[in-house]
Amino acid sequence: MTQASENVVIGVIGGSGLYHLDNLTFVKYVNPDTPWGYPSSPITICSLPSGTSVAFLARHGPGHTITPSSVPSRANIAALKSLGVRVILAFSAVGSLREEIPPGTFCLPTQVIDRTKGVRPTTFFDGSVVAHASFGDPFSMKLVRWLEGEVGKALASDSRGVKLAVDKCIVCMEGPQFSTRAESLMYRQWGGDLINMSVLPEAKLAREAEISYALIATATDYDAWRPHTESVTVSEVFKTLQANAETSRHVAAKVLEGLNALAVQGDILSTEKGSMQYSIMPRSERQQGEDVAKLRFILPEYFPE
Numbered sequence: 001m002t003q004a005s006e007n008v009v010i011g012v013i014g015g016s017g018l019y020h021l022d023n024l025t026f027v028k029y030v031n032p033d034t035p036w037g038y039p040s041s042p043i044t045i046c047s048l049p050s051g052t053s054v055a056f057l058a059r060h061g062p063g064h065t066i067t068p069s070s071v072p073s074r075a076n077i078a079a080l081k082s083l084g085v086r087v088i089l090a091f092s093a094v095g096s097l098r099e100e101i102p103p104g105t106f107c108l109p110t111q112v113i114d115r116t117k118g119v120r121p122t123t124f125f126d127g128s129v130v131a132h133a134s135f136g137d138p139f140s141m142k143l144v145r146w147l148e149g150e151v152g153k154a155l156a157s158d159s160r161g162v163k164l165a166v167d168k169c170i171v172c173m174e175g176p177q178f179s180t181r182a183e184s185l186m187y188r189q190w191g192g193d194l195i196n197m198s199v200l201p202e203a204k205l206a207r208e209a210e211i212s213y214a215l216i217a218t219a220t221d222y223d224a225w226r227p228h229t230e231s232v233t234v235s236e237v238f239k240t241l242q243a244n245a246e247t248s249r250h251v252a253a254k255v256l257e258g259l260n261a262l263a264v265q266g267d268i269l270s271t272e273k274g275s276m277q278y279s280i281m282p283r284s285e286r287q288q289g290e291d292v293a294k295l296r297f298i299l300p301e302y303f304p305e
């Protein structure tokens with residue numbers, strides 16, 4: 001296993017349609033081997049105009065060959081953490097469950113409803129070391145509040161006229177098939193505003209690794225709830241995917257410099273950093289050495305040699 005810190009503080013995860021940040025300067029690829037295997041794709045280290053490096057990872061692989069249920073999220077989060085990443089800005093193509101969120105809208109959700117089906121590993125603590133991370137606020141609220149202003153400004157400076165919706169609730173479903181109309185209507189009744197297949201377990205694992213995580217959800221379709229309208233298809237999603245990816249690259253280029261400065265200064269990390277200290281169940285001689293060694297990879301401060 002390689003645990004070579006690149007002194008990169010910000011990680012970007014790209015979803016459907018967002019397979020690179022080629023508007024930033026390419027530096028190199030790195031491919032950390034983690035106790036949970038290799039990430040979805042080699043990670044691209046890119047530099048911002050100031051020379052600051054950021055890490056980019058394509059969630060479904062560079063050729064979109066990994067289904068949402070098979071994304072190696074533990075390896076992805078562990079690999080980013082091993083490079084030094086403390087903040088993840090994740091992008092996702094999402095369906096809209098609300099008339100007022102048309103395709104093309106960018107959203108910053110603050111809540112999640114879990115409709116995954118237990119087929120994805122959801123924790124780093126599945127061996128003899130047990131932990132219960134707080135997840136009432138599944139996104140880093142300091143990060144989300146900062147992004148509301150900065151993403152809003154970035155979108156206002158772009159010619160596409162994309163709107164930003166805030167304080168939304170995203171449903172994470174098990175794909176790969178899209179929802180039935182009945183499910184889509186039910187999610188609306190539950191208070192869901194958006195739907196995707198990817199935010200979990202990614203957000204949970206980022207929390208366990210004490211990484212501040214926020215999602216920029218980019219709406220591609222109206223899912224299946226609208227009467228007299230065709231339910232979502234991949235060709236529908238593709239109509240907005242490319243434009244959303246270009247806007248995402250514009251947003252990333254605009255916000256990453258400020259985000260890096262804020263992360264280095266530290267306050268934006270303060271809710272997540274240190275949060276696992278009291279989430280890990282007390283030590284016992286029954287904890288296995290190999291489990292402790294794996295956890296040392298993501299949380300070395302709690303599992304010293």
Ligand SMILES: CSC[C@H]1O[C@H](OP(=O)(O)O)[C@H](O)[C@@H]1O
Pocket residue numbers: 014015016017059060068091092093094175196197198199237
């Ligand atoms: C291509 S439509 C369904 C697919 O798109 C989203 O992926 P991502 O979140 O990585 O942008 C959604 O979650 C599904 O995985």
Ligand SMILES: Nc1ncnc2[nH]cnc12
Pocket residue numbers: 093094095096173178179195196197220221222223224232237
């Ligand atoms: N309608 C939808 N349901 C789930 N994931 C999606 N990703 C994009 N659109 C989606």
